[in-house]
Amino acid sequence: MKNCDNKTILIGIGNCGREDDGLGWAFLDEIKSKLPSHFDVEYRYQLQIEDAELISHYDAVYFIDAHKDTLENGFNCEKCIPVKTHHFSSHELPPETILFLAESIYDKKPESLIIGISGESFNLNIGLTEFAQQNLKNAVSFFEKNQLHISSLQAQ
Amino acid sequence: MAQKLVIDPVTRVEGHGKVTVHLDDNNKVKDAFFHIVEFRGFERFIQGHPYWEAPVMVQRLCGICPVSHHLAAAKAIDQIVGVDPDDLSLPAQKIRKLMHFGQVFQSHALHFFYLASPDLLFGHDADPLKRNVVGVAMEHPKLAKKGILMRKFGQEIIKLVAGKRIHGISTTPGGVHRRISAKERNYFLDDKEIPSADTMIKWSVEIIDFIKEYHKKNKEFLDTFAAYPSGHLGLVKKENGFLELYDGVLRATDSEGNITLDDVANDDYNEHFYESVEKWSYLKFPYLKHLGREKGWNRVGPLARLNVCEGIETPLAEKEWLAFKAETNGKTNNSTMHTHWARLIEILYCAEMMKTILEDDDILSNDLVRKGKRRKEGVGIIEAPRGTLIHHYEVDDKDRITRCNLIVSTTHNNEPMNQAVRWVANNVLSGQPKITEGMMNQIEVVIRAYDPCLSCATHALGQMPLELVIYDQYGNIVDEKLR
Numbered sequence: 001m002k003n004c005d006n007k008t009i010l011i012g013i014g015n016c017g018r019e020d021d022g023l024g025w026a027f028l029d030e031i032k033s034k035l036p037s038h039f040d041v042e043y044r045y046q047l048q049i050e051d052a053e054l055i056s057h058y059d060a061v062y063f064i065d066a067h068k069d070t071l072e073n074g075f076n077c078e079k080c081i082p083v084k085t086h087h088f089s090s091h092e093l094p095p096e097t098i099l100f101l102a103e104s105i106y107d108k109k110p111e112s113l114i115i116g117i118s119g120e121s122f123n124l125n126i127g128l129t130e131f132a133q134q135n136l137k138n139a140v141s142f143f144e145k146n147q148l149h150i151s152s153l154q155a156q
Numbered sequence: 157m158a159q160k161l162v163i164d165p166v167t168r169v170e171g172h173g174k175v176t177v178h179l180d181d182n183n184k185v186k187d188a189f190f191h192i193v194e195f196r197g198f199e200r201f202i203q204g205h206p207y208w209e210a211p212v213m214v215q216r217l218c219g220i221c222p223v224s225h226h227l228a229a230a231k232a233i234d235q236i237v238g239v240d241p242d243d244l245s246l247p248a249q250k251i252r253k254l255m256h257f258g259q260v261f262q263s264h265a266l267h268f269f270y271l272a273s274p275d276l277l278f279g280h281d282a283d284p285l286k287r288n289v290v291g292v293a294m295e296h297p298k299l300a301k302k303g304i305l306m307r308k309f310g311q312e313i314i315k316l317v318a319g320k321r322i323h324g325i326s327t328t329p330g331g332v333h334r335r336i337s338a339k340e341r342n343y344f345l346d347d348k349e350i351p352s353a354d355t356m357i358k359w360s361v362e363i364i365d366f367i368k369e370y371h372k373k374n375k376e377f378l379d380t381f382a383a384y385p386s387g388h389l390g391l392v393k394k395e396n397g398f399l400e401l402y403d404g405v406l407r408a409t410d411s412e413g414n415i416t417l418d419d420v421a422n423d424d425y426n427e428h429f430y431e432s433v434e435k436w437s438y439l440k441f442p443y444l445k446h447l448g449r450e451k452g453w454n455r456v457g458p459l460a461r462l463n464v465c466e467g468i469e470t471p472l473a474e475k476e477w478l479a480f481k482a483e484t485n486g487k488t489n490n491s492t493m494h495t496h497w498a499r500l501i502e503i504l505y506c507a508e509m510m511k512t513i514l515e516d517d518d519i520l521s522n523d524l525v526r527k528g529k530r531r532k533e534g535v536g537i538i539e540a541p542r543g544t545l546i547h548h549y550e551v552d553d554k555d556r557i558t559r560c561n562l563i564v565s566t567t568h569n570n571e572p573m574n575q576a577v578r579w580v581a582n583n584v585l586s587g588q589p590k591i592t593e594g595m596m597n598q599i600e601v602v603i604r605a606y607d608p609c610l611s612c613a614t615h616a617l618g619q620m621p622l623e624l625v626i627y628d629q630y631g632n633i634v635d636e637k638l639r
Contacts, residue, residue, distance in 0.1 A: 045219075045322075049270065049289055050304045050311075084290070097290070105297045105304075 009040045009058045013065040020119025020132040023066040030140045047093045052101035056108040063095040067116035074135025080112035175599055177581045188581035189436055190574050199560045207236050207551045211327050222323050223259035224540035228547040230327035231536030237329040238528020241403040247521040248331040253402050254513045255317035261506040262310025263541035264499050267607045269303025275601050281594035302359050309356050331525030341514045353511035360504035364476055367497045382492040382579045382602040385411030389454035390461040391539050397466035401539040407464045408454050413488040422537040439570045442563055453571035456543025458498035463488050470508035476501045492576055495605045540565045542607050566608045576602040
């Protein structure tokens with residue numbers, strides 16, 4: 001059960017049974033013990049419509065997901081802008097649509113960032129590749145030094 | 157020129173299926189089929205595993221109704237350890253039922269608000285860009301908010317009992333792992349952090365009012381679209397024939413309400429059912445042995461359950477059931493589109509039952525597990541959101557599963573869905589010089605009424621790569637249409 005007084009939520013998206021697709025969850029595994037009490041974490045195979053309701057209770061949201069491209073330093077961190085996108089399947093609901101629905105239905109627009117971490121292999125297997133592990137380390141380090149600090153300030 | 161129309165994949169359903177419609181030289185429908193093109197193989201690869209793994213493994217069949225598979229398998233495994241349903245401790249029974257009502261509640265909410273309502277709110281012919289759950293959220297935000305929170309309530313109940321919303325674990329052979337705490341149950345009753353069980357009941361009544369109002373305005377459509385005579389099958393309470401979702405006896409009627417399966421005990425199911433196969437589908441076709449393949453098939457799910465039962469134990473759902481029965485003057489209801497209405501009455505029933513169980517102090521008890529004398533076989537039958545679900549296991553002396561038979565809800569509905577597809581093909585598509593997207597969607601509309609779970613948890617939003625291919629009689633492509 002979530003304490004809705006908390007201000008920030010980290011949503012890790014992926015599937016740890018598909019190698020580097022588990023980067024979003026691995027990020028949460030690495031970081032959650034270090035987070036202050038006003039941070040929550042959620043693990044997701046995929047985003048769903050009801051996640052719009054979930055994020056409407058927060059001031060800041062981080063979506064963390066694996067990225068198929070090779071990124072500089074192994075990850076990127078971009079602002080998430082609400083967009084009314086339209087996909088074939090609800091399996092493909094992107095963070096931008098969730099943010100759009102939170103704004104449209106609940107009149108809430110939490111600050112939102114997407115952290116994409118480069119992976120290279122997404123086959124049926126448990127465990128990250130060495131490439132992904134290094135990128136994960138970089139992303140976690142960046143988050144600890146920057147985003148965590150920024151969000152903590154926002155929450156004060 | 158003879159043609160074959162193909163809808164692949166069918167959308168806004170769980171899993172993957174396709175429809176083919178075969179036309180003659182005059183564009184008249186010769187035949188139509190709903191094909192299930194996935195193969196799962198759970199019955200085979202679970203063999204050799206220890207029996208206690210079954211409830212955990214088989215729930216991976218699905219991401220929408222894993223609780224139903226978890227519980228059906230658990231009921232069967234209870235028998236392997238010598239515990240019949242009535243021998244389970246009361247706390248364990250109630251905790252399992254609480255999770256089951258949460259499951260049916262969230263699944264029905266998902267289906268109505270996310271998958272079915274776009275067709276009802278916007279119409280068959282609406283732009284697919286609008287005819288989806290995002291469109292519902294944009295144009296009917298109050299309805300969408302309620303739908304989201306109702307689904308969330310059911311999922312939170314599942315998480316409470318099983319640890320997580322999808323693929324959690326609650327049962328152990330002969331009982332459940334843990335009790336509920338007073339603090340945990342108050343979360344669902346005090347209306348503070350989430351809307352309470354009372355609010356769920358109130359909203360359920362409101363959504364039934366919505367469908368009744370819709371029926372007044374669209375009576376002919378709901379009453380006649382893909383209406384056809386069929387048998388109906390479901391569990392009922394063995395003591396009074398009332399609606400039962402967790403543990404009861406099997407009852408079936410024909411399209412006129414005559415009993416065709418008379419309150420059969422779960423263990424005896426195998427004496428009454430056969431399954432046939434067709435070369436064009438991976439889904440089997442179950443039927444009652446004594447009636448045969450042609451006449452022995454039955455609908456299952458909300459409409460069937462409300463047809464075969466003699467009442468509902470909760471007051472508000474009972475009142476709505478009586479009103480529903482009055483629409484057909486108490487006779488068996490064969491209107492496929494009324495399945496939506498029946499589903500919403502079950503939502504109300506589940507909401508009332510969740511409140512009743514949450515307020516019951518038995519769920520706080522530590523009396524959770526029973527033991528009995530080891531057996532070699534177990535049958536678990538449950539009413540999943542989509543209908544009667546049968547799990548049957550046999551084990552050897554080394555505790556390994558040697559045989560597994562699963563008849564899932566959608567399997568029962570295989571023939572009914574094919575009948576429905578043929579109805580639309582004959583009444584909407586046949587003889588038309590031009591096939592529109594709206595016409596094709598009507599085939600999907602009638603399939604969606606059954607809320608088929610074609611194996612896993614894939615949901616499509618409505619705007620999708622629906623491909624229509626027209627072949628000549630030699631198999632050459634004459635025309636293609638994509639949306």
